Amino acid sequence: MILDGKKLAQKIKEGLKAEVVALKTKYGVVPKIVNIMVGENPDSSAYMNSQRKAAGFVGIDYELMSLPLDVTQEHLCSLILALNEDDRVTGVMITKPVPAHIHFSDAANLIELNKDIEGINAANIGNLLLGNPTLIPCTAAAVMEHLKSTGVDLSGKEVVIIGDSQIVGKPLSLLLLRELATVTVCHIGTSRAGKLAEHVEQADVLIVAVGKAALVKGSWIKPGAIVIDVGINEVNGKIVGDVDFEDAQKRAAFITPVPGGVGPVTSVMLMRNSIEAFKLIIGV
Ligand code: NAD
Secondary structure (H helix, E strand, O other): OOHHHHHHHHHHHHHHHHHHHHHHHHHOOOOEEEEEEOOOOHHHHHHHHHHHHHHHHHOOOOEEEEEEOOOOHHHHHHHHHHHHHOOOOEEEEOOOOOOOOOOOHHHHHOOHHHEEOOOOOOOHHHHHHOOOOOOOOHHHHHHHHHHHOOOOOOOOOOEEEEEEOOHHHHHHHHHHHOOOEEEEEEEHHHOOOOHHHHHHOOOOOEEEOOOOOOOOHHHHHOOOOOEOOOOOEEEEEEEEEOHHHHHHHHHEEEEEOOOOOOHHHHHHHHHHHHHOOOOOHOOO
């Protein structure tokens, strides 16, 4: 079964829209996101457009703050501090990539805990580690929504994650431990040791977030597995994931396509986080 990200995103968006209407009726205001973007980047502009569309649908205010490529770290940091103080702003994010002279983590860590709608600052990641997550990194949350949509109980399942990034692999490993899954995290070291295939073959649930087309061969997939492909790669002008989809879909019970799998749900998770942030700020 192909896990349709657009359909899932639409279903979640409808629920969020109703929630925003209810919040507006009760409190007279709606969440407001400010997205800080340094310089121009076609990939991030595409992601930004899908965020803007999702925000418009759900009823969340969305403002893009475009900063010049040569903006200083000091200027960026003072802007974040000002947004922290601005009561009308309930969510702040910084779009990646940023130019080399900007220290992303230093800036992101300045975002007030309850306004950190991407769930990426050290305190939010710490809360996730301590088993008390509030704002979760959006891509990891999108993968969890896809897994939830299969209805499969993850307790005791062998879950293999390929990729240990801060926004996908690491937070996912923590979220899956909360579901009592047995989690293995593979990465470049696993491949260099020639052990990737043997781990994948054991996976009841496989999540791949690397950025390398056809990294995972269809023949490695355990029959009946759930396969979530987070990767985005351009091959001959076409967007593909990290898994050899054609062969993998013959063996998997559930599989996400690329495009149209994890991506559409990710921007909706940003909206969900924005509503959570709003509720944390007003204390409901
Ligand atoms: P990253 O680029 O920060 O890290 C890549 C990871 O892959 C590392 O853990 C590295 O060790 C591992 N890796 C690299 N080569 C490998 C190999 N040959 N074998 C095994 N592991 C290997 O990762 P990221 O930022 O999480 O992005 C990963 C992919 O997911 C990219 O294609 C990115 O575009 C995509 N992505 C998609 C979404 C979405 O919403 N669909 C969101 C974020 C990222």
